[in-house]
Amino acid sequence: MDEDQQIIADCQMGKSDRYRLLVEKYKTRAYYAALMYSGNQDDALDLSQEAFYRAFKAIKSFELGKNFYTWLYQILRNLCINHYKRIRKRNIVFSDFQTARHYVDFFSDIKDPDEIFEETERRELIWKALKKLKASEREIILLKEFNDLSYREISEVLAIPIGSVMSRLFYARKRLASLLEELQ
Amino acid sequence: MKNEYSKRNDIELKIMAYMDGELDEDESRYIEQLIRKKSQYRQIYESLKHVQEATRDMKFKKLPEFYWDEYWQHVYNRIERGVSWIIISIGAIIVLGFLAWNALNTLIADQRIHPVMKGGILLLSFGLLILLISVLREKLMVRKVDKYREVER
Numbered sequence: 001m002d003e004d005q006q007i008i009a010d011c012q013m014g015k016s017d018r019y020r021l022l023v024e025k026y027k028t029r030a031y032y033a034a035l036m037y038s039g040n041q042d043d044a045l046d047l048s049q050e051a052f053y054r055a056f057k058a059i060k061s062f063e064l065g066k067n068f069y070t071w072l073y074q075i076l077r078n079l080c081i082n083h084y085k086r087i088r089k090r091n092i093v094f095s096d097f098q099t100a101r102h103y104v105d106f107f108s109d110i111k112d113p114d115e116i117f118e119e120t121e122r123r124e125l126i127w128k129a130l131k132k133l134k135a136s137e138r139e140i141i142l143l144k145e146f147n148d149l150s151y152r153e154i155s156e157v158l159a160i161p162i163g164s165v166m167s168r169l170f171y172a173r174k175r176l177a178s179l180l181e182e183l184q
Numbered sequence: 185m186k187n188e189y190s191k192r193n194d195i196e197l198k199i200m201a202y203m204d205g206e207l208d209e210d211e212s213r214y215i216e217q218l219i220r221k222k223s224q225y226r227q228i229y230e231s232l233k234h235v236q237e238a239t240r241d242m243k244f245k246k247l248p249e250f251y252w253d254e255y256w257q258h259v260y261n262r263i264e265r266g267v268s269w270i271i272i273s274i275g276a277i278i279v280l281g282f283l284a285w286n287a288l289n290t291l292i293a294d295q296r297i298h299p300v301m302k303g304g305i306l307l308l309s310f311g312l313l314i315l316l317i318s319v320l321r322e323k324l325m326v327r328k329v330d331k332y333r334e335v336e337r
Contacts, residue, residue, distance in 0.1 A: 016263075019263075020256050020260075023255070023256050023259050024256060027252070027255050027256075028252075031247065031255075032244050035244065041245075041247060045247075045251065045255075045258075049255070049258045049259050049262060050262065052259045053259055053262035053263055056259075056263055057266060115245060116244065116245060117242045117243060117244060117245055118243040118244070118245050118246070120241055120242065120243065121241075122238060122241050122242075123241075123242060126238055126239065126241070126242055127242075144204070145236065145239040145240065146239070146242070146244075150204075150206065151201070151204070151206050166197045166200065166201065167193075167197060169200065170196060170197055170200050170232075173200070173232055173235045174231070176235050176238075176239075177231045177232070177234060177235045180234075180235065180238060
């Protein structure tokens with residue numbers, strides 16, 4: 001049994017103070033994942049901490065043997081989607097309500113990358129290219145490149161087969177390559 | 185023709201998997217050879233590598249250190265608050281249940297209230313109780329079969 005699984009097993013047996021080890025281990029990844037969805041630091045902190053809290057609440061139902069981070073990521077992703085929908089609902093006029101409910105494209109509302117990325121030479125260019133991708137293409141790029149998930153982990157998070165992960169990622173990267181060329 | 189296309193597509197995906205370190209040793213060696221020998225595959229590899237390097241060039245903005253120091257404390261506070269809400273809820277259920285029971289007993293014992301009125305109030309209370317049990321049962325049943333219950337929708 002690896003370290004994560006042992007900690008979770010301990011938490012399931014009531015040693016909840018051990019949960020801190022998991023939080024310390026994954027807090028950075030969870031925070032940056034939330035930052036990619038929310039676009040600002042305060043919300044990212046709040047959402048990632050809430051995800052850890054909800055994961056703790058449900059720790060007894062966690063199936064040992066599964067990957068803790070992908071499980072946490074699913075919780076976090078759903079929290080971010082709901083957070084985004086709440087913000088959209090608050091900011092839109094009534095006639096847009098129906099369409100906005102099903103519209104989940106976080107990036108389109110993030111105006112600039114200042115809160116997310118350090119300023120580098122190519123930042124603006126890559127940011128523009130990322131914004132031009134379809135939401136599904138962008139998400140898979142974010143999962144791979146910015147969250148450093150393996151194909152298996154992405155397949156668990158998005159609930160699609162590994163083959164689909166590979167082809168979606170391949171075409172997303174191809175499109176990003178051509179967008180970067182176009183914008184340069 | 186279709187076969188050739190799907191074979192090429194398969195190799196392209198494997199080139200990407202090679203770049204991401206997702207292939208085993210044998211497959212990696214095979215793809216390395218292909219990249220070395222065939223220019224069309226080398227081109228694909230280089231293009232994918234270029235995208236990977238470009239995205240890796242983006243560095244996340246660092247959060248001030250004190251946020252990380254306090255991070256666990258914030259999670260812990262939420263856990264603690266969650267536990268206190270559960271205790272408050274159980275307490276509230278006990279107090280309200282006791283008050284309702286007393287109120288019903290007083291109502292039944294009160295001779296000044298007309299029996300029809302008593303019957304109506306009893307039915308109303310009984311109906312509310314069934315409604316409450318039904319909602320609770322439904323919630324618990326969904327909880328049992330819903331493996332994504334921890335995920336907020």
